Amino acid sequence: MSSVARQTDGDRPRGIRRNMEQADFKLSRSEFDSLSRAVYDHCGINLHDGKRELVEARLGKHIRQGGYQSAGAFIESVLNDRNGETFVRLIDTLSTNLTSFFREADHFTYLVREFLPRLIRDRKSSDQKRLRCWSAGCSSGEEPYTLGIVLQEAIPDLKQWDARILATDISTRVLERAERGVYDAARISGVPPQLRTRYFATNRYDGHVFFDALPSLRSLIAFRRLNLMETWPFSGPFDFIFCRNVMIYFDKPTQQALVNRFHSVLSPGGLLFTGHSESLTGVRHPFEYVRPTIYRKA
Ligand SMILES: C[S@@+](CC[C@H](N)C(=O)[O-])C[C@H]1O[C@@H](n2cnc3c(N)ncnc32)[C@H](O)[C@@H]1O
Numbered sequence: 276m277s278s279v280a281r282q283t284d285g286d287r288p289r290g291i292r293r294n295m296e297q298a299d300f301k302l303s304r305s306e307f308d309s310l311s312r313a314v315y316d317h318c319g320i321n322l323h324d325g326k327r328e329l330v331e332a333r334l335g336k337h338i339r340q341g342g343y344q345s346a347g348a349f350i351e352s353v354l355n356d357r358n359g360e361t362f363v364r365l366i367d368t369l370s371t372n373l374t375s376f377f378r379e380a381d382h383f384t385y386l387v388r389e390f391l392p393r394l395i396r397d398r399k400s401s402d403q404k405r406l407r408c409w410s411a412g413c414s415s416g417e418e419p420y421t422l423g424i425v426l427q428e429a430i431p432d433l434k435q436w437d438a439r440i441l442a443t444d445i446s447t448r449v450l451e452r453a454e455r456g457v458y459d460a461a462r463i464s465g466v467p468p469q470l471r472t473r474y475f476a477t478n479r480y481d482g483h484v485f486f487d488a489l490p491s492l493r494s495l496i497a498f499r500r501l502n503l504m505e506t507w508p509f510s511g512p513f514d515f516i517f518c519r520n521v522m523i524y525f526d527k528p529t530q531q532a533l534v535n536r537f538h539s540v541l542s543p544g545g546l547l548f549t550g551h552s553e554s555l556t557g558v559r560h561p562f563e564y565v566r567p568t569i570y571r572k573a
Contacts, residue, residue: 300335302327306346313354318366318445319504319529330369337368367448371524374414376421376458376465379519382548383425385569386515390546391429394514404436407513411503411537412521413442416453416496417462420488422517423495424466424474441509443501454498456488503533511540519568520550527557534560541572 302310307330311322322330334346341364343349352361377383398404406426410419419442426440427433444450457478463471463486475486501507503521516537522530537547538561547562547570549555555562555570562570 300331300338300346302331302334302346306350309350309354313350313362314365314369317362317504318502319526319533320366320369320524321526321529322369333368337364363447367446370446370449372414372446372449373520374417376417376463378418378421378465379551379568382517382519382569383421385566386425387429390515391426395430398436404438406430406436406438407511408440409511409513409516409540410440410442411501411516411518413444413450413453413498414446415449416442416456416488416498417458417465418442418517418519419453419496419498420456420474420492421466423492424470426495427474427492428470438495440496441513442496442498443503445500445502447500450498450500456493458486460484460486504529507536507540509540512542513540513545514542515546515548516541517548519548520553523550523553530555531558531560534558534562538562538572543572545572546570547572 307322307327310330311326314320314322334349338346338349341349343352353365356362394406398406408422408426410422413419419440422440426438430436430438442453444453458475460483463475466475471486474489474492476489478485478487503518518533518537522533525533534547534555541547546565549568549570551568553568560570561573563573565571
């Protein structure tokens with residue numbers, strides 16, 4: 276038995292062994308601590324005590340389905356397999372992937388009204404029609420597809436540009452959905468109807484209507500798995516980066532390191548967009564403040 280599996284928490288043994296089929300799955304103190312330390316070290320996600328119930332709710336089902344004998348056995352396999360499949364599946368289970376098309380719409384308005392017109396003018400005068408952007412923590416694809424729509428709408432001759440959207444996430448599960456690019460009626464509802472017809476094909480699967488991103492939209496986007504805590508296999512420069520509703524899961528030192536790395540891969544004048552519930556207050560960084568949640572590299 277591993278040191279992790281041997282640890283117990285006072286008089287309460289490892290919950291899962293006695294409780295595999297019950298919904299109220301519990302982790303012992305030491306199990307929770309081992310797991311949260313491993314997750315923090317691997318991907319910066321801060322599973323503090325306030326997240327304990329959420330972790331237990333999500334892990335119970337995952338452990339049952341994975342056929343583990345106990346929570347201890349599961350944690351042991353996670354600790355021995357930080358870069359492998361077990362860890363990927365753990366992160367898939369724990370990460371929050373909530374997203375939507377045109378989420379926090381004022382960011383797209385800012386791009387269309389302020390940033391892109393200037394960029395188009397500058398690039399046209401220098402005859403360098405290059406545009407690079409990054410959706411860091413893209414979840415199931417709604418954010419990069421929205422960016423693709425916005426770029427095509429704002430730049431009529433985009434086909435003549437060397438334009439690419441990099442879309443990355445740590446979770447293989449959401450990336451598969453993003454690459455598939457198929458959304459049901461509820462998910463697509465954030466896309467105005469005239470844009471829906473322009474950028475999606477309507478199809479029926481099993482009697483339900485679905486919307487498939489058209490090749491012209493897909494071809495702008497490269498989906499890649501990337502743990503933001505690891506080395507990035509590219510150096511930019513990007514014209515803008517969306518990292519929204521991702522840093523909320525990180526502590527301040529992790530946010531600070533990440534924001535400074537974003538700065539290093541942006542072009543001068545490039546923008547960083549963060550989520551509206553995220554603040555860089557207390558984070559030391561070299562960005563100029565543009566407006567809440569928008570920062571510029573000087
Ligand atoms: C709530 S979603 C945000 C999606 C989108 N950016 C938005 O604002 O709608 C957060 C995403 O961050 C990803 N994530 C969390 N930690 C990560 C890490 N260390 N590296 C890369 N992606 C990470 C999660 O897998 C999840 O898909």
